[in-house]
Amino acid sequence: MKILGLSAWFHDSSACLLVDGEIVAYAEEERFNREKHTPEYPQAAVEWVLENAGLTLDDVDEVVFYVDPWAYLITGAKAFLSAFPYSLSFLGKEASTRSPFYRLKRMFGLKRELCRRHGAKGDFNAVALRHYRTHQGSTFYASGFEDSAILTIDFAGDGFAEVIAHGRGLDIEDKLVHRIPHGFALVYTTVTHLLGFRWDDEYKVMGMAAYGEPRFREEINKLFAFDPDTGDFRLNLEYFNFHKYGRNNLFSDKIFELFGPSPEPGSDLTQREYDLAASLQAATADYGLAMAGLVKRLTGSDNLCVAGGVTQNCLMNQAICESGLFDNVFLQPLAGDHGCTLGAALYQYHRVHKRPRRYKMNHLFLGPAYLEESHAAADRHGLKARAVDDWHGEVAQAIADGLIVGFFDGCMEAGPRALGSRSILADPRRADMKDILNSRVKHREHFRPFAPSVLETEIETVFEPLPACRSLEYMIVTLTVRPEWREKVPAITHDDGTARAQAVGRAHAPNFYRIIEAFFERTGVPLVINTSFNDNEPIVCTPDNAIDCFKRTRIDLLVLDGRLYYREDNADAVNEKPEAG
Ligand SMILES: [Fe+2]
Structure with a gap:
């Protein structure tokens, strides 16, 4: 059974494809259309998840939307009446593509819209779920737990802000x-x-x-x-x-x-x-x-x-x-509405169709890869790769030397955090690396910390253990930096002594793992700064996006699927690197 989870017309539009109970592809539209938190219909994301699986929309059994239009209509109508006459201002204040009427029209005409946009005949069901159900589905059915409490704390959705439930097997009972x-x-x-x-x-x-x-x-x-x-x-x-x-x-x-x-x-x-x-x-x-x-x-x-x-x-x-x-x-690392398409597909498959569970989320590298195109793109932009024997070691050494590395590797990660596929890497030992990253590339507010990626085998060397947490791979939880490490890695230790650390495993991020491992061998520090590959824009998606960001900012070294491109005009930047903190 093939199910397409779909979100559109609110914010963070995305598409997710579930085939026989496994999540096989997921992408957010903002990566393609380059508009952060885009509310647009995820045309490119849908096309990519289908194409990646060799499917057309008519090959899909069901499309599951993440907001129930009837619940949205009824909730909106009740709110309108209870706040009348103030609520008259609802009408006409929102931009047309964000107005409730626009959304309702699109949602009630979902199947027609899908057929028109994708040239499909309509050999599929189009259904919608209550919004909170898709959040529940995203976390319970991805957790691998047979029995679990479920807590969703959300803004509005289509009526329910917060729900406590109990999941058992295929069932979810609201409490x-x-x-x-x-x-x-x-x-x-x-x-x-x-x-x-x-x-x-x-x-x-x-x-x-x-x-x-x-x-x-x-x-x-x-x-x-x-x-x-x-x-x-x-x-x-x-x-x-x-x-x-x-x-x-x-x-x-x-x-x-x-x-x-x-x-x-x-x-x-x-x-x-x-x-x-x-x-x-x-x-x-x-x-x-x-x-x-x-x-x-x-x-x-x-x-x-x-x-x-x-x-x-x-x-x-x-x-x-x-x-x-x-x-x-x-x-659930896709805790915001990003994850609702994944949740919609899982909920429909397990709770509605009663199909057995087999999926357990263990990585987020669910987006497109550009292994062939990336090197051609570099050639097209006139970038010259440096030949090296041990590229992982060379990248680790560059980080240890104070260079800022744009790291583009394999399948793009889902969600708001770069996890080692579309990342900027830097040395966590330098106290002023945060300011350097901000002035050269990121241009963020000074109070925002940079997060570290740490070898999973060494996580408790640097951080206090958090034994109950089953989501250490995703930067969705802070860890407390051990007191003896705070001086050693000042660039990632926030003022409250925490860091939003990512545990990196060899199985799902082999190249990223080897780079951190090589950095560890050189420095005795088993972690690097990992911040998203972007500059106040959606995280880069394609090699062209990455090269564009590389050229616009002062990233010193671009790594495109295993090939190294140094900034040619960068000799002074390398030399002006700060002293180790
Ligand atoms: Fe939500």
Whole structure:
């Protein structure tokens, strides 16, 4: 049975192909159309996942969409009526391609749309699932757990913000639901906007938190009431406007009485903003822990699977893993809506069609590879490869010498984190490497940490163990850097002593593994900085994207599928490398 999971018209559009219970291909449209978090229909992603499997759309049995249009319509209509007449502003405020009407038209006409876009006859079923089901499916059916509690903490979807459930075998039984707008995500997003950030900037606030004191905890607690015994959660709606006006007007002026005014656009962040971020982070970790406790009581399971936008908060995830509530915690790395297409396909296959489980997520290298094209692309751009005997060793030495390496290798990884296929690598021992990376390539806010990739065999040498976590390969959880290592690897140790580390195994990332191994042999340090291969754009997808980024920035060495291209005008950059920290 072949199932295509599909998301479109909201954000983070993607496509995922499941064949006989195995995920065989997955891609996000933003990598192809180069628009971050794109809401566009994933034309290129769908074409690639089908082509990669040698299929046409008519060969697929089912296309499963990740939002139920009826639930979306009913939820929207209820919200409209309950907030009337304020809700009249819903009409016409959103850009046309983001308006509810546009989405509903597309979703209700899904099959027609698919046939038109892909020249198909329509020999397939087109169905839609409740949004939260696709998050549940993404984590439970990918975890490998036969029995597990399931916690989804999301923003809105098509009606349910947060759901606690119990998964057993093929079945998922819901235990508790928080309906929108009553969910913690609205608190998080509201404070994010209050700090002057935008949608999808929540992770930046997490990075800021280490530089502040949580002195606004009491004020944040006034935004909602949560009873961890009963599970009741209510937002204090006098501080919010989302339920009246939608995404463009999240909070009321009353919120300024608690936190003061938002910073002026373009102004420098002050200690107040860092303190507010720290307060939000503390509240998030506490909320996650309280929910985890409730999950444990409602299910009694020793295992936990999580997904949903809020569960991208790595510090909260660390707190849950450390809580001792669960023996095994699977953190779906595609926790945001990226993962809903994977979840839609898995849910449909297992829960709806009752097909047995065989898939267990053990890597995310599910995207396109360009093994032949990459060298031709380099030739086309006039790049000259340097002949070397041991290219892994040469790359490791370049990193140890202070060079910034653009590393493009094999199948592209899924999700928001580069995991060693489309990565920028650098030396974690240099205290100023963060500033160098930012000034030469990344141009990010100074408070955002860079993450390390570490040999899986050495992870507990450098980091405190996190034995319950089953998702150490994906940068979805922070680990605490051992005190004796913080001085040795200052470029990846955040101010709170944590790092969003990735455990790298030989089996799924052999070239990346060998480079870190060679770096370890040379330096005694079993990790490198690994940040996404991009400069304020979607992560590079094709060799042309990588070469373009290489030329635009000051990456010193480009590695394209095993061939090394040094920047020719870079002699001074190499020489001006900083001293080891
Ligand atoms: Fe979602």
